[in-house]
Amino acid sequence: MNPIRKIKYIVIHCTATQPTATVESIKRYWKDVKKWGDTPGYHYLIKADGEILTLLDESKNSYGVYAHNSECISISYIGGIDNLGKPKDTRTVKQQVTMFSKISELLHKYPNAKVLGHRDFPDVHKACPSFDVKTWLSHYQLMF
Ligand SMILES: [Zn+2]
Numbered sequence: 001m002n003p004i005r006k007i008k009y010i011v012i013h014c015t016a017t018q019p020t021a022t023v024e025s026i027k028r029y030w031k032d033v034k035k036w037g038d039t040p041g042y043h044y045l046i047k048a049d050g051e052i053l054t055l056l057d058e059s060k061n062s063y064g065v066y067a068h069n070s071e072c073i074s075i076s077y078i079g080g081i082d083n084l085g086k087p088k089d090t091r092t093v094k095q096q097v098t099m100f101s102k103i104s105e106l107l108h109k110y111p112n113a114k115v116l117g118h119r120d121f122p123d124v125h126k127a128c129p130s131f132d133v134k135t136w137l138s139h140y141q142l143m144f
Helices: 023-033 092-108 132-144
Strands: 008-013 044-046 052-054 071-077 112-119
Touching: 008 092, 044 092, 071 092, 092 132, 112 132
Parallel strands: 008 071, 008 112, 044 071
Antiparallel strands: 044 052
């Protein structure tokens, strides 16, 4: 186990795949294309049906955010692009519910952590997670 990590950010991602992509195909991409071995891109992965998978223990670094991985916990939903491959918020209602509850749980555990989208980090030229995290969180909370 790594020394205890100081979690500064809870980072939201999309897999930048179709929402129908399988967990296996995503893992294969990390291993074969990105050459990340068995280390995943995220700690948590949320399927279209809302099921959340733990891919990595929170004590370990994932490959979520370049140069910031030692201080991040990364959560991703499967999806994030439309049929033409353009960035799109494809989250199902169930994915949103799961995402929100996971963020709440992590904020209890790491009260000083900030919740950011991947693209909110400086020098990130990606649309990930294909929606504005801050705006979504403020509206989502209003629903309750
Ligand atoms: Zn990302």
